[in-house]
Amino acid sequence: MLDRRTLLASGAAAGTLAAFGPRVAFAQGSGEKRLLVLVMRGATDGLSLAAPVADPAFRSLRAAWLETYANATKLDGTFRLHPSLGEVARMYGDGDALVAHAVATDYRERSHFDAQNLLESGATRPFERRDGFLNRLVGLANNGDMAAVALAPAMPLALRGDNPATTYAPSNLPQASEGLLARLPALYGDDPQLAAMWQQAQELEGLADGTEMGSLRKASDAGTLAARMLREKDGARIAMLDVPGWDTHANQARMLARGFGKLDALLGAFRKGIGPAWKDTLVLAVTEFGRTAAINGTGGTDHGTASAALLMGGGIRGGRVVADWPGLAPSQLYEGRDLRPTTSLEALVAGALAEHFGLDAEEAMRVLFPGRNNRPIAGLLV
Amino acid sequence: MTPIAIALNRFGLGYRRGDALPGEAKGWLLGQIEDYEPAPPALGDTQYTADDIRALVEQASDIQSDLRDAQEKGNGKADEIRAMRQELTREQRQRFVGDVALRARLALESDTPFMERMVHFWANHFAVSSDKDRMKALVGPHEFGAIRPHVTGNFADMLRAAALHPAMLAYLDQFRSQGPNSDAERRRQRRGGPSRGLNENLGREILELHTLGVDGGYTQEDVKELARALTGWTLQGLPYAKAAVPQPGGGAFFAYIHEPGERVILGQRYANTGADQALRILDDLAKHPSTARFIATKLARHFTGDAPPQTLVDRLAESFIDSRGDLPTLYRTLVESDEVWAAEPLKFRTPWDWSLAMLRAGGEPRLADRRFAIMLRELGQEAWTPGSPAGWDDRDASWTGANSLLRKVEAAERFAGAARLEDARELAEAMLPGSLSQTTRAIIAGAESNEMGFALLMASPEMLRR
Numbered sequence: 001m002l003d004r005r006t007l008l009a010s011g012a013a014a015g016t017l018a019a020f021g022p023r024v025a026f027a028q029g030s031g032e033k034r035l036l037v038l039v040m041r042g043a044t045d046g047l048s049l050a051a052p053v054a055d056p057a058f059r060s061l062r063a064a065w066l067e068t069y070a071n072a073t074k075l076d077g078t079f080r081l082h083p084s085l086g087e088v089a090r091m092y093g094d095g096d097a098l099v100a101h102a103v104a105t106d107y108r109e110r111s112h113f114d115a116q117n118l119l120e121s122g123a124t125r126p127f128e129r130r131d132g133f134l135n136r137l138v139g140l141a142n143n144g145d146m147a148a149v150a151l152a153p154a155m156p157l158a159l160r161g162d163n164p165a166t167t168y169a170p171s172n173l174p175q176a177s178e179g180l181l182a183r184l185p186a187l188y189g190d191d192p193q194l195a196a197m198w199q200q201a202q203e204l205e206g207l208a209d210g211t212e213m214g215s216l217r218k219a220s221d222a223g224t225l226a227a228r229m230l231r232e233k234d235g236a237r238i239a240m241l242d243v244p245g246w247d248t249h250a251n252q253a254r255m256l257a258r259g260f261g262k263l264d265a266l267l268g269a270f271r272k273g274i275g276p277a278w279k280d281t282l283v284l285a286v287t288e289f290g291r292t293a294a295i296n297g298t299g300g301t302d303h304g305t306a307s308a309a310l311l312m313g314g315g316i317r318g319g320r321v322v323a324d325w326p327g328l329a330p331s332q333l334y335e336g337r338d339l340r341p342t343t344s345l346e347a348l349v350a351g352a353l354a355e356h357f358g359l360d361a362e363e364a365m366r367v368l369f370p371g372r373n374n375r376p377i378a379g380l381l382v
Numbered sequence: 383m384t385p386i387a388i389a390l391n392r393f394g395l396g397y398r399r400g401d402a403l404p405g406e407a408k409g410w411l412l413g414q415i416e417d418y419e420p421a422p423p424a425l426g427d428t429q430y431t432a433d434d435i436r437a438l439v440e441q442a443s444d445i446q447s448d449l450r451d452a453q454e455k456g457n458g459k460a461d462e463i464r465a466m467r468q469e470l471t472r473e474q475r476q477r478f479v480g481d482v483a484l485r486a487r488l489a490l491e492s493d494t495p496f497m498e499r500m501v502h503f504w505a506n507h508f509a510v511s512s513d514k515d516r517m518k519a520l521v522g523p524h525e526f527g528a529i530r531p532h533v534t535g536n537f538a539d540m541l542r543a544a545a546l547h548p549a550m551l552a553y554l555d556q557f558r559s560q561g562p563n564s565d566a567e568r569r570r571q572r573r574g575g576p577s578r579g580l581n582e583n584l585g586r587e588i589l590e591l592h593t594l595g596v597d598g599g600y601t602q603e604d605v606k607e608l609a610r611a612l613t614g615w616t617l618q619g620l621p622y623a624k625a626a627v628p629q630p631g632g633g634a635f636f637a638y639i640h641e642p643g644e645r646v647i648l649g650q651r652y653a654n655t656g657a658d659q660a661l662r663i664l665d666d667l668a669k670h671p672s673t674a675r676f677i678a679t680k681l682a683r684h685f686t687g688d689a690p691p692q693t694l695v696d697r698l699a700e701s702f703i704d705s706r707g708d709l710p711t712l713y714r715t716l717v718e719s720d721e722v723w724a725a726e727p728l729k730f731r732t733p734w735d736w737s738l739a740m741l742r743a744g745g746e747p748r749l750a751d752r753r754f755a756i757m758l759r760e761l762g763q764e765a766w767t768p769g770s771p772a773g774w775d776d777r778d779a780s781w782t783g784a785n786s787l788l789r790k791v792e793a794a795e796r797f798a799g800a801a802r803l804e805d806a807r808e809l810a811e812a813m814l815p816g817s818l819s820q821t822t823r824a825i826i827a828g829a830e831s832n833e834m835g836f837a838l839l840m841a842s843p844e845m846l847r848r
Contacts, residue, residue: 109602110582111590113772130688130779153762153786160779167783173760173792179830180795180837187825191843193782200784215759244769249555249581297579298558 031142033357034230034281035238036270037134038263039158041116042246044287045301046308047328047339048256049085050099050321054078057328061294065253075099075321084260087268088310092319096278097312098380100348101323104289104341106372110303112247115288120158122346124371131161133349133368134240138163140367141237141357148238149204149229151216159240166197168204169216170225207235216241223266227273230281241266246287250298267312279314282356282381286345292337293328304338309345311352315381322348322380344374351377383725384816391848392685392728393717394495396739397813399804411717414494415710420531424487430523432618432632435548438474438519439619445470447621474519478512479755481522482765486754489738497533500713502734503684505529505766507677508544508592509773510553512766517553521766524549527632537677537707538668542661545588548617548632554584554771557620561613561641580641585609587771593667595676600648607645611652611660614640629657674702680776681712686721687728688777694721727847730781732774733761733790735848740794740840743813744801757796760789787841794840798833806835814844 051069052058054077059066072080073089079099081089091097107118118125122133135158138148148165150156159165181202188195207229216222222241229236243263248255263285274281290307306326312318326332326340334340346369353368354361354376361376383391389407390397397403404410445467452459492498505525512521528547532540544550551557559581560566566578585608589600616623618634626636635657645652645659650666652659667673678698682690698715705711716722731739737758758764762783768774803809806826810818822842829835839845 111586111596113590113770114596150783153760153783153789154775154780155783157779167785169760169762169785171760171789171792172756173789174796176788176792176795176837177834180791180834183825183829183834183838184791184841187822187838187842190819190821194787194843194846197782197784197787201788204784205788249583250558296581297560298555298581302579302582 031146031237031357032277032280033141033237034274034277035137035353035356036226036230036281036283037158037238037240038243038266038283038285039116039120039156039240040246040263040285040287041112041242041244042248042287043112043115043289043291043303044246044259044307045248045252045256045291046101046103046287046306047290047293048252049082049260049308049310050075050079050101051082052078052101052325052328053080055325055328057293057330057332061328064295064299068253078325079321082256082260084257085264087264087271088312091267091271091312095319096314096316097310098316098318099321099323100309100311100343100345101321102306102326102339102341103309103343103345103348104306105345107289108305110289110305112288112303117157119286119288119345120156122369132156132158134158134238135161135163135165136367137353137357137364138165138238140359140364141353146238147236148240149236151222151226151229151239151241156240156242159238164196164200165238166200166204168208168225168229170208170221172215204229207232219243219262219265220269223269223271224273226266227270227275231274231277243285248291248300249296249302250300252295252300255300281313282315282352283310283312284349284352285310285312286349290339293333293339294337305334306339306341309348311348311380313356313381315356317380317382322377343377344372346372347374347377348380352380355381383727383814385723386815387817388723388725389496391739391814392722393499395489395492395498395735396495396742397809398490398495398742399745399809403812403815408717411496412714414496415534415713418494418497418534420533422488422491424484424491425526425530430526432548432628435520435523435617435632436619439548439617440621441470442516443619443621474516478518478522478766479752481519481526482755482758485522485525485765486738486741490741496713499735500533500709501525501530503681504533504540504544506768506773506776507680508540508550509768509771510549510766511768511770512764513769514553517549520549520552523547523632525766532709534710534713536668537673537702537709538665540709541592541664541668543631545584545592545664546615546629546631546633546660550584551615551617551633554587555581556584556612557616559584559609559613560639561610563643564613564639564641565637566639578639580606580609580613582606582609584615585612588664588667591772593664593676594670594672595679598670598672598676604647607647608660608663610641610643611645611647611663614638614657615660627657668707671699671703674699674707677702677712681716682721683776685716685728686724688779691721694719727844729848730778730846731848732781733758733763733786734765736790736840736845737761737793739813739845740797743809743840744797744803744836757793761793762786762789787846790846791837791841794837795833797840798836801836803832803836806832806839809836810839810842813839818844 053069069080072083107115120132121129123129138146150159150167153169155167226239229239245259286309287307291301291304324342326342350365350368354364365376385407449463489498510521510524512518524547528543560578586605590596614635616634616636623636626634628634678695682694701712701715826835826838
């Protein structure tokens with residue numbers, strides 16, 4: 001017997017979907033370029049992600065953790081990659097990954113919630129805007145004809161806004177019956193908002209083919225799901241996923257071994273799942289701010305300023321660390337405690353997205369991150 | 383929506399099977415403020431005391447130190463102790479599931495659903511989240527012990543109880559914070575030993591999330607000063623803080639790690655009076671006009687949607703200030719405000735509230751504890767797990783993803799299959815008195831079965847919004 005999910009996943013879905021009216025979110029002609037954005041919520045320690053082991057100040061500030069990097073992948077003469085990031089190291093070796101360091105948004109306080117709000121909204125002040133930069137990207141690229149999905153049970157700010165976007169998370173509930181499903185379009189017949197939500201739900205279910213999926217908490221499943229959403233010709237073109245667990249106030253060494261391990265498993269599964277479309281794919285892994293340069297009294301680090309970001313994908317001019325390295329000597333630290341930001345995260349993201357989607361870089365900066373003077377960074381992609 | 387439908391759905395938790403409809407909407411709501419029971423019989427009276435939490439902390443600490451010992455001695459007992467730790471984790475998870483079910487049961491059985499909404503509102507305002515290590519068994523006690531007793535009391539008392547409850551002290555790492563000039567730190571400097579620094583987490587969140595709000599006019603220095611004043615506030619039952627003095631709310635004060643000296647916050651000076659120093663700061667923060675405005679905005683948004691009318695926010699803020707944080711006065715002002723009685727739906731139901739509405743309408747909850755917890759997770763709102771001290775976002779955009787709609791349809795059909803339901807057509811009229819659209823009525827009537835009719839009712843625009 002054909003169940004709903006196999007029905008939707010196969011070609012037979014077209015007729016069923018057509019009955020729901022015009023396609024709203026997942027239109028044809030979305031172009032080939034794909035984007036996966038990973039938001040590392042909780043402030044990832046950039047100095048652990050890519051450790052500047054050749055910086056003498058780093059060696060004294062982080063003496064207790066130096067051992068971690070003894071056999072870690074060398075990124076260049078200064079930096080080594082965290083040893084739990086084996087897949088990233090491989091991409092880096094293939095020229096498909098790039099580390100940007102000493103990057104920060106123009107937020108200079110130390111609240112997770114404000115900083116995440118600013119990172120996602122792209123505003124210059126927290127809570128200034130209600131829509132997100134990824135939602136505005138949907139409107140900017142491919143004449144607004146680009147499907148976006150947050151792999152989350154609820155819509156994150158980055159994708160909220162006027163342009164169509166939706167959410168998806170695998171279900172452990174039993175499938176609803178055909179009879180019930182068939183009646184819902186009529187139930188929402190007078191309600192365009194719910195009608196559109198319902199149609200998107202059906203389309204996503206077909207793409208995800210999530211019957212054997214566990215939950216998004218399992219990193220490799222999350223990576224596989226992201227790949228399924230993006231790889232199909234009529235699939236999504238933008239996917240966003242949270243990778244939490246970075247607020248390492250205590251026991252940082254153990255927490256980061258686990259955190260980077262999960263991130264790496266996710267990226268590995270995604271790379272495998274996306275297949276040949278990797279050449280058209282850009283992956284960004286960003287965090288809201290960095291952490292203090294020194295180790296605190298509880299084997300952790302506290303809220304800081306600049307951190308690192310990862311850019312990956314088939315089109316990346318990778319195998320290099322992009323940084324105007326500020327140094328970590330006491331006089332070089334921001335407010336005497338944090339890695340000093342020398343590169344604008346907004347300019348990095350806008351520059352990468354502009355090159356990837358073939359947009360005018362200045363316009364991308366203006367629309368995605370309005371009110372800033374930074375010039376979008378060029379030359380990140382081949 | 384009719385006033386009765388608004389009272390039931392926008393203010394309350396939805397119609398409960400078997401209940402007579404309220405005769406008069408406002409009077410019904412105002413009466414609930416008087417009738418609210420902080421500790422209904424179902425809650426029991428011994429389960430969530432300070433001793434109970436203390437035992438939890440001791441158990442976890444003992445296992446940790448035994449494990450360290452075993453690893454140092456290499457006596458082969460480490461695996462056994464790790465197994466004990468796993469068992470403890472399992473017990474705590476079970477307790478969490480039981481607490482979620484208890485929370486739901488209190489809401490399902492409540493005769494004062496408007497006040498249960500306020501319990502959930504305040505618990506979300508003072509959010510602790512179960513997804514942090516060792517928090518699973520503490521989040522229930524936080525709501526039951528620190529929020530419920532103060533829901534019809536004064537905001538200042540709730541602030542003291544909620545911000546300094548062991549669950550919050552654990553969640554925001556306050557128990558790790560130590561004054562840089564404390565006796566403990568001086569002793570360490572003389573003799574060596576592990577240093578613990580000042581931790582700003584709780585100080586920051588009290589100012590940003592619990593009281594003034596992010597634009598409330600405080601500085602980074604105020605955050606630090608509050609963090610210094612809070613040093614010494616810790617958990618009972620920690621092995622290295624045996625001399626800590628138990629405090630009324632279940633926490634403890636350990637003078638040995640308290641930062642000595644006067645503190646200055648928002649220009650106000652506070653002498654070093656030990657545990658009391660932080661309490662007096664909290665009392666002043668509770669009265670601050672920024673706090674009134676912040677609470678008023680959140681409350682207005684909770685009932686009238688993403689862009690609450692400014693008139694309503696102003697009125698609530700004034701009510702908060704004039705009554706010096708008397709919460710019943712604030713609720714009465716809310717009920718008496720015309721803006722909240724707008725006839726068109728103003729907001730989406732959260733998954734938690736939608737689930738409760740379904741269970742109340744279905745009568746006796748027939749979902750097992752574990753199943754209920756799973757359903758909430760699938761719907762995107764696992765109880766007490768907002769993942770951040772900011773709590774769940776209270777804007778529609780957080781709850782209108784397409785995926786959540788499909789999950790609700792699945793959950794409704796599953797529930798309908800397990801419940802002994804009344805006639806869905808009659809139930810619809812009782813749940814949404816005078817407020818059903820012709821379309822919804824017709825689609826329910828045309829369902830293949832009563833169960834399908836119920837699932838369609840739960841998925842209807844009228845039940846998804848309020």
